[in-house]
Amino acid sequence: MSLGHKDLLGMQELTSDEIRLVLDTAESMKEVARRDIKKVPALRGKTIINLFYEPSTRTRTSFEIAGKWLSADVINVSTSASSVTKGESLKDTGLTLQAMHPNIVVIRHPAAGAAAFLAGRLAASVINAGDGAHEHPSQALLDLFTIREKMGRLEGLKVAIVGDITHSRVARSNIHGMQKMGMEVRVAGPRTMLPCFIERLGVEVFTNLDRAIAEVDVIMMLRLQIERQQAGLFPSLREYSRLFGLTAERMKAAKPDVLIMHPGPINRGVEIAPDVADGPYSLILNQVENGLAVRMALLYLLAGGGQAG
Amino acid sequence: MKILIRGGRVIDPASGVDDLLDLFVEDGKIVRIEKSIGGTEPTEAGKGKGSRTAKPAESALNVDRVMDATGLVVCPGLIDMHVHLRQPGREDKETIASGTMAAARGGFTAVCCMPNTEPVNDTRSVTDFILDRAKREGAVQVYPVGAITKGLKGEELAEIGELFEAGCVAISDDGRPVMNAELMRRAMEYAAMFDLPVIQHSEDLHLSGRGVVHEGLVSTELGLRGIPSASEAAMVARDLLLAELTGARLHIAHVSTAESVRLIREAKARGVRVSCEVTPHHVALTEDAIRGFNTHAKMNPPLRSEADRQALLEGLRDGTIDVIATDHAPHTVQEKEREFDLAPYGVIGLETALAVTLTMLVAPGVLSLPQAIAKLTSEPARILNLSKGQIAEGADADLTIFDPNRDWTVDPATFASKSRNTPFAGWRLTGATVATLVGGKVAWEA
Numbered sequence: 058m059s060l061g062h063k064d065l066l067g068m069q070e071l072t073s074d075e076i077r078l079v080l081d082t083a084e085s086m087k088e089v090a091r092r093d094i095k096k097v098p099a100l101r102g103k104t105i106i107n108l109f110y111e112p113s114t115r116t117r118t119s120f121e122i123a124g125k126w127l128s129a130d131v132i133n134v135s136t137s138a139s140s141v142t143k144g145e146s147l148k149d150t151g152l153t154l155q156a157m158h159p160n161i162v163v164i165r166h167p168a169a170g171a172a173a174f175l176a177g178r179l180a181a182s183v184i185n186a187g188d189g190a191h192e193h194p195s196q197a198l199l200d201l202f203t204i205r206e207k208m209g210r211l212e213g214l215k216v217a218i219v220g221d222i223t224h225s226r227v228a229r230s231n232i233h234g235m236q237k238m239g240m241e242v243r244v245a246g247p248r249t250m251l252p253c254f255i256e257r258l259g260v261e262v263f264t265n266l267d268r269a270i271a272e273v274d275v276i277m278m279l280r281l282q283i284e285r286q287q288a289g290l291f292p293s294l295r296e297y298s299r300l301f302g303l304t305a306e307r308m309k310a311a312k313p314d315v316l317i318m319h320p321g322p323i324n325r326g327v328e329i330a331p332d333v334a335d336g337p338y339s340l341i342l343n344q345v346e347n348g349l350a351v352r353m354a355l356l357y358l359l360a361g362g363g364q365a366g
Numbered sequence: 367m368k369i370l371i372r373g374g375r376v377i378d379p380a381s382g383v384d385d386l387l388d389l390f391v392e393d394g395k396i397v398r399i400e401k402s403i404g405g406t407e408p409t410e411a412g413k414g415k416g417s418r419t420a421k422p423a424e425s426a427l428n429v430d431r432v433m434d435a436t437g438l439v440v441c442p443g444l445i446d447m448h449v450h451l452r453q454p455g456r457e458d459k460e461t462i463a464s465g466t467m468a469a470a471r472g473g474f475t476a477v478c479c480m481p482n483t484e485p486v487n488d489t490r491s492v493t494d495f496i497l498d499r500a501k502r503e504g505a506v507q508v509y510p511v512g513a514i515t516k517g518l519k520g521e522e523l524a525e526i527g528e529l530f531e532a533g534c535v536a537i538s539d540d541g542r543p544v545m546n547a548e549l550m551r552r553a554m555e556y557a558a559m560f561d562l563p564v565i566q567h568s569e570d571l572h573l574s575g576r577g578v579v580h581e582g583l584v585s586t587e588l589g590l591r592g593i594p595s596a597s598e599a600a601m602v603a604r605d606l607l608l609a610e611l612t613g614a615r616l617h618i619a620h621v622s623t624a625e626s627v628r629l630i631r632e633a634k635a636r637g638v639r640v641s642c643e644v645t646p647h648h649v650a651l652t653e654d655a656i657r658g659f660n661t662h663a664k665m666n667p668p669l670r671s672e673a674d675r676q677a678l679l680e681g682l683r684d685g686t687i688d689v690i691a692t693d694h695a696p697h698t699v700q701e702k703e704r705e706f707d708l709a710p711y712g713v714i715g716l717e718t719a720l721a722v723t724l725t726m727l728v729a730p731g732v733l734s735l736p737q738a739i740a741k742l743t744s745e746p747a748r749i750l751n752l753s754k755g756q757i758a759e760g761a762d763a764d765l766t767i768f769d770p771n772r773d774w775t776v777d778p779a780t781f782a783s784k785s786r787n788t789p790f791a792g793w794r795l796t797g798a799t800v801a802t803l804v805g806g807k808v809a810w811e812a
Binding site: 148 | 575581583587590591659703704706
């Protein structure tokens with residue numbers, strides 16, 4: 058079995074079977090990740106380039122560790138250290154990297170569509186690790202993996218994604234992925250952060266947090282970008298937190314065993330209260346751990362895993 | 367030079383003529399418009415373009431050339447009142463020579479070039495330069511549009527009186543709106559002294575923010591920042607009120623939204639002196655064209671929704687929209703071949719406008735052929751006070767001859783323009799220019 062694509066650009070183009078393949082593969086990878094000696098030779102001799110045009114700790118580190126545990130050679134290129142600051146175009150950077158014959162290029166870029174742009178110009182597989190507000194598929198896959206692991210299924214579950222939906226690639230990827238897996242998706246946030254026609258993607262829209270989280274199985278909180286205050290999207294952190302912050306008190310409106318997720322990094326006390334983030338139903342650290350397994354699975358599947366062994 | 371154009375379907379919206387007629391052109395003017403000039407009917411059964419040796423009756427007229435227009439349409443030379451020739455300053459994208467050749471190839475005999483060059487056309491010396499170059503190197507007539515404000519900065523009025531004297535036919539800060547309502551009011555009052563239309567690129571920059579595409583379903587799906595329809599319509603509404611206040615002539619460039627069409631329709635009914643234009647790409651395409659992050663579908667105003675497109679068609683049909691203009695905006699390949707957010711706005715249109723109009727507006731019956739031609743000839747001439755856009759004895763022999771039935775495939779590699787940024791590459795279109803005559807001379811011929 059393999060993915061039917063050269064690249065992983067978004068959840069929008071994956072089928073439910075392909076998503077299931079990634080999740081199932083990630084299960085075996087998670088077993089590897091829990092061994093004392095984690096290295097397996099699956100991608101020996103393969104080269105992975107992490108091309109990051111935006112600061113990122115967890116995603117970059119996660120891809121790097123995932124690649125290394127599979128014995129691939131992993132190279133990190135980040136904006137500050139690269140020729141990007143010299144004004145090289147994405148096309149030329151792509152062609153230059155191509156000449157070094159990598160097997161996989163993992164790209165994060167502030168412009169939507171940047172991963173697709175690169176994918177069309179490279180023979181290597183391209184993994185979109187976040188392109189503007191468009192997609193962040195590996196995040197959605199690790200979220201699905203984490204929910205499935207905890208609940209034993211995905212179909213029929215209800216989730217509320219809360220926060221700045223307009224600017225969130227995590228929200229977009231999860232909306233596509235969760236719906237493909239038979240989940241019911243709600244989005245909630247200030248009206249100023251809900252993009253137009255979002256309901257046409259098949260989600261239910263809320264501007265009231267209590268109503269949004271009632272009866273759901275999973276609450277996924279999104280990170281609030283503080284700069285959005287200057288853009289006039291919300292008046293103050295205090296008010297945002299009062300209306301849309303998840304606190305122990307607010308959780309009374311939800312199911313008692315509701316699962317709490319957050320793609321990180323969290324703003325403690327803004328979108329999520331510390332006792333909720335650290336509480337018994339929080340899966341935030343499981344998400345990080347599962348991110349490794351899911352990214353190992355993606356690298357394995359895209360780098361022609363199955364042949365190498 | 368004497369040219370006889372025989373047997374064509376002559377369509378002149380200004381006079382309402384639509385008939386099989388011969389035209390006799392002498393010394394740059396149309397001197398005779400009659401059935402069968404020279405006394406003999408063309409005997410050849412062949413149709414299409416081409417010259418042939420003058421027959422005896424024709425030689426009696428001392429004709430230098432006979433153009434057989436059988437099966438073809440002969441209309442006043444097309445006028446594109448909104449192009450960017452990029453010279454001076456960005457000759458890598460386009461020059462007056464290449465842009466006017468693209469115009470001639472597309473059937474245009476006159477273009478109005480917007481002032482956002484480097485330097486900006488906000489002084490007589492720049493206007494003089496453009497007109498001088500156009501005279502020496504231009505394939506078609508060039509009418510410069512001067513800036514409303516110095517440097518297009520939206521702060522102080524440019525020397526509009528001198529720009530008018532130098533030959534500017536309108537003023538505009540195109541590419542940028544005049545955001546300051548007070549300054550726009552004064553510009554309109556001032557321009558009215560010269561009966562110059564004020565052309566506004568209607569956009570509220572605060573509402574547009576850092577948007578790159580229409581704010582709609584596609585922007586939401588792709589995660590691209592949106593420009594709401596209200597950004598254009600709010601500015602249209604403001605300027606209509608200012609036109610009412612000042613009595614000046616307002617022309618709204620590249621209308622793209624249903625709301626703008628509605629506002630302009632209402633204003634026209636009230637008697638406000640407003641006119642407007644639409645681009646071929648806004649009537650042919652919607653926001654769906656940006657899927658796949660296609661930078662050749664990135665322009666400002668952005669491609670809107672299907673409902674907006676339908677409103678534009680209705681506006682053309684009922685006369686709310688006066689003019690079809692291309693907003694021909696050349697950009698280099700490398701500028702367009704990059705991240706969607708970073709690619710410049712704009713597409714070229716001179717070499718596809720006629721065919722897109724015929725294919726997307728005339729063929730489906732949105733406009734009759736004479737109505738479509740009016741929006742490309744007599745209407746822009748009227749708005750700009752040009753003694754062009756008509757076929758009459760004594761008028762300049764600016765003529766376009768086109769085959770309304772010829773199918774062709776858009777191949778940007780064949781363009782006369784220096785740039786290739788068209789959203790219509792690979793499209794199968796119907797209707798092709800056969801010959802373009804400017805001042806009685808053949809500027810381009812298939």
